[in-house]
Amino acid sequence: MGTAHLRLIAVKHLFLACLLLPTVALAAETIGIVTMQEGGATLLRGASRYVVAEGVRLMPGDILELADKAFSQVEFTDGTIVGLGSQSRFLALSYPPAGAKASGGELFLLRGWMKLASAPQKGRAIDRYGSPLLELNPDGTAVMQVFAPEAAVFMESGEGRLVQVSGTGRTGDPVRLKTSQFFSCKQDQRGSLAARPSQAFLGTLPRSFMDSLPARAAKFKERSVAPKRSGDFTYAEVQDWINSVPAVRRAMVSHWQSKLADPAFRSAIAAGLKEHPEWDRLINPDKHQDSAAGNKSGQPELSGSR
Amino acid sequence: MKLVVKFNLVFVGVFVVGLVVAGFVSFTLLQNNARDEIVQNARIMIEAALSTRSYTSTQIKPLLDTQMKYVFLPQSVPAYAAAEYFNDLRQKYPEYSYKEATLNPTNPRDRASDWEADLIGRFRQDVGQKEVLGERETPTGRVLYLARPIQVKSESCLSCHSTVDAAPRTMLEHYGNANGFGWKLNEVVGAQIMSVPTAVPIQRANDAFRVFMLSLTAIFAFIFIALNLMLQYIVIRPVTRLSQLADRVSLGELDVPEFGVRGRDEIGVLAQSFGRLRKSLAKAMKMLED
Numbered sequence: 001m002g003t004a005h006l007r008l009i010a011v012k013h014l015f016l017a018c019l020l021l022p023t024v025a026l027a028a029e030t031i032g033i034v035t036m037q038e039g040g041a042t043l044l045r046g047a048s049r050y051v052v053a054e055g056v057r058l059m060p061g062d063i064l065e066l067a068d069k070a071f072s073q074v075e076f077t078d079g080t081i082v083g084l085g086s087q088s089r090f091l092a093l094s095y096p097p098a099g100a101k102a103s104g105g106e107l108f109l110l111r112g113w114m115k116l117a118s119a120p121q122k123g124r125a126i127d128r129y130g131s132p133l134l135e136l137n138p139d140g141t142a143v144m145q146v147f148a149p150e151a152a153v154f155m156e157s158g159e160g161r162l163v164q165v166s167g168t169g170r171t172g173d174p175v176r177l178k179t180s181q182f183f184s185c186k187q188d189q190r191g192s193l194a195a196r197p198s199q200a201f202l203g204t205l206p207r208s209f210m211d212s213l214p215a216r217a218a219k220f221k222e223r224s225v226a227p228k229r230s231g232d233f234t235y236a237e238v239q240d241w242i243n244s245v246p247a248v249r250r251a252m253v254s255h256w257q258s259k260l261a262d263p264a265f266r267s268a269i270a271a272g273l274k275e276h277p278e279w280d281r282l283i284n285p286d287k288h289q290d291s292a293a294g295n296k297s298g299q300p301e302l303s304g305s306r
Numbered sequence: 307m308k309l310v311v312k313f314n315l316v317f318v319g320v321f322v323v324g325l326v327v328a329g330f331v332s333f334t335l336l337q338n339n340a341r342d343e344i345v346q347n348a349r350i351m352i353e354a355a356l357s358t359r360s361y362t363s364t365q366i367k368p369l370l371d372t373q374m375k376y377v378f379l380p381q382s383v384p385a386y387a388a389a390e391y392f393n394d395l396r397q398k399y400p401e402y403s404y405k406e407a408t409l410n411p412t413n414p415r416d417r418a419s420d421w422e423a424d425l426i427g428r429f430r431q432d433v434g435q436k437e438v439l440g441e442r443e444t445p446t447g448r449v450l451y452l453a454r455p456i457q458v459k460s461e462s463c464l465s466c467h468s469t470v471d472a473a474p475r476t477m478l479e480h481y482g483n484a485n486g487f488g489w490k491l492n493e494v495v496g497a498q499i500m501s502v503p504t505a506v507p508i509q510r511a512n513d514a515f516r517v518f519m520l521s522l523t524a525i526f527a528f529i530f531i532a533l534n535l536m537l538q539y540i541v542i543r544p545v546t547r548l549s550q551l552a553d554r555v556s557l558g559e560l561d562v563p564e565f566g567v568r569g570r571d572e573i574g575v576l577a578q579s580f581g582r583l584r585k586s587l588a589k590a591m592k593m594l595e596d
Contacts, residue, residue: 156375180375180475196475202376210373 030057031095031105031125032076035216036083039070042230047259049233055225061255063241064090066112071208075217078105079119080126083213085206088112089240093251096125103127108248109146110240115209117141118158132245133187135171137161140179143209145201149187154197155179164191165245235268243275253278313537314530321526328522333515340511341450345439348452348500351395351402355498356454358391359384363462378476383466385416388498401506406456408496412466412477412486422499429455430494441504448504456496458489467495544573548580560588 034056041052044063050056052064058074064084066072072084077098084090089110096104105126107116116129118138129136129144133151136142140158145151153162155177164172164185175193177183184198185191197205235242242252253276259265260282269276270283281288362384370382380386385406392404407418409426418426421442429435438453458464466473467489489495547565554562562584565577 154376156372196479197376205376210376212372 029059029095029098030077031060031092032058032074032080032082033217033220034058034064034072035075035220036071036073036214038072039086040067041065041070041072041084043227044233044238045227047232047256049230050227051230052227053225055220055223056227057224058092060092060095061251062092064088066090071206073213073216075215076105076119076126078123078125080124081117081213081215082107083113083115083209085113085115085209088114090114091241091248091251093130093248100125106130106247109144110244110248111146111148113206113209114144114146115141115156115213116144117213130245130247131165133165133185134183134191135163135165136177138177141212142177143205145204150184152182152184152198152201153177154182154201232262235265239268239272242269242279243272246278249276249278252276253282257282310534310537310542314534317530317533321530325519325522325526329515329519332518333511336511336514336518337508340507340514344450344502344507344510345452348402348502351392351404352452352454352498352500354395355388355392355404358388362387363460367462374474374476376476378474378480380413380480383413385411385413401502403501405499405501406496407499408456410485410488410495412481414485416496418496422497425453425499426455426494426497429453429497433457433494446503449501450504450507451499451501453497453499455494456498457494458491461491464489464491540571541573544577548573548577551584552580555584555587560584560591 034052034054037052037054042065043050043052043056043058044065045059045061052072058064058076064072064074066084066086066088069086070084071086072088072090074082074084076082076095082090089112091108091110093106093108094104096102103124103126106128107114107126108130110132114129116138118124118140119126121139127137129138129142131144131146131151132148133146134144134153136144136153138155138158138160140160141156142158142160143154143156145153153160157179159179160177162175162177162183164175166172167188172190175183175191177193180196182194182197182201183191184194184201238252238256241248242256243249244252260269266283269279273280273283362382366387367382367384370379373379374382381390385408388406389404392402396402405422406416407422407426408416409418409423411417425438428438433455436454439451440453441448441450443449458467464472466477467486470478470483470487473483473487551562551565565581
């Protein structure tokens with residue numbers, strides 16, 4: 001496999017991506033609106049970075065990254081409201097298409113603080129809130145804190161079902177979380193349930209998270225704000241996403257494969273394939289073609305699954 | 307005794323009697339007014355504390371309900387809000403003190419003392435009684451107090467004071483589960499008590515009395531001086547001069563100068579009469595000599 005061949009493949013990918021991106025962007029469904037923005041935040045959409053402002057529409061696969069002491073509130077079309085605190089890294093991992101009868105949407109908090117108020121059961125699209133250390137299926141309002149290797153959830157009201165996620169992506173036994181209960185855990189250690197949140201949790205909780213998340217979507221119904229592009233991102237800036245849990249890693253492959261046209265990004269991906277094997281079929285397509293020919297199944301090998 | 311002395315003795319006598327009567331009447335009036343004013347102020351302050359309680363209960367507490375799930379915020383408690391409001395007020399009016407004395411309080415600082423418990427007992431026995439005004443002796447002196455019952459009138463009070471299970475967990479963390487429960491709707495659980503040392507109305511009345519009496523004395527002094535000056539210039543001096551002229555005439559000195567007549571008052575008429583008398587005397591003497 002020569003370098004010229006690799007470049008050719010990359011250019012093809014980039015060309016296709018450029019052709020498809022506007023179509024995808026236009027066709028992509030708005031799933032939520034940023035209805036409150038304090039402090040700085042950026043939006044990673046496709047291979048670009050944008051500045052977040054109130055009124056910006058979110059689409060499936062969008063990533064929000066908040067600056068220190070920033071706060072964002074996102075209201076989703078199903079009625080779910082999410083507040084994000086200082087230094088949070090948030091991904092709208094999946095969202096069922098409009099009109100879909102089943103729910104199945106998932107939001108993912110890679111790091112930081114997230115307060116979530118789930119939508120009424122009827123018409124709810126988002127039913128799972130993931131993170132590298134735990135997953136929550138709430139029916140009510142909860143606050144999730146994720147700063148690896150620790151994570152915690154406080155059930156402000158309602159109930160929730162919680163499972164721990166191990167480093168290999170496997171989940172533990174479900175825990176039922178009732179109003180006012182608090183669950184905290186460390187990576188690869190069994191978590192504990194408490195009647196009240198810890199002082200450490202309360203001491204670092206963003207002040208605004210103590211208030212209810214106000215519904216403001218109606219204010220932005222007629223006002224759509226286009227996010228302002230602020231440049232590209234490097235591998236180092238997004239490697240936490242690329243090396244995250246398998247479901248997120250897979251999503252990142254489809255979002256950022258066009259970035260392989262950037263030699264620095266490509267070499268960084270190639271150097272860390274152990275951490276993100278999902279990229280292997282793009283980095284070494286010949287190997288997978290051979291494997292497919294031998295296997296006849298044509299399915300790429302993806303290690304790890306949720 | 308000279309005329310001026312007689313006049314001044316009478317004047318001073320009247321002044322002293324007037325001052326004593328005015329002092330007695332004004333002192334009593336000022337004492338009562340000061341006391342009434344303080345009681346009225348206490349009523350206004352208790353009403354303001356009640357308004358603060360109501361505002362906290364109906365408008366502030368609902369806003370803090372979510373926050374109360376994380377940490378206990380005493381700002382959501384009506385009694386705390388009223389006490390804080392009053393603490394601020396005391397910066398300007400330190401003589402007033404306020405307590406929401408309760409038989410079974412959540413916050414130990416609100417626990418009723420013996421005399422306060424007696425007062426609450428009176429309100430509990432006679433639920434129709436809306437206010438008690440009284441005085442009592444304390445180590446720091448006599449105190450005037452105004453008390454009103456605290457009655458559980460809203461279900462919202464019971465969210466924190468009915469049972470341990472119903473109370474917010476953050477409140478239990480803060481105060482424990484031993485006190486402040488078992489309250490019932492419409493029950494009198496405590497009393498708002500506003501206290502003021504009686505020395506305050508007395509001092510206030512005394513201050514006003516002193517100013518009043520000093521003003522009254524100053525006015526009397528001014529009148530005293532003015533009347534004495536007037537007496538001197540209008541009565542005593544002309545009469546003295548007339549008397550000296552009369553003495554000289556009586557000694558045969560009939561060519562004394564005329565007494566200058568000024569005005570048509572009684573002194574002027576007397577001077578004119580004396581002038582005519584002197585002329586008549588001179589004529590009579592001349593006729594005798596002839």
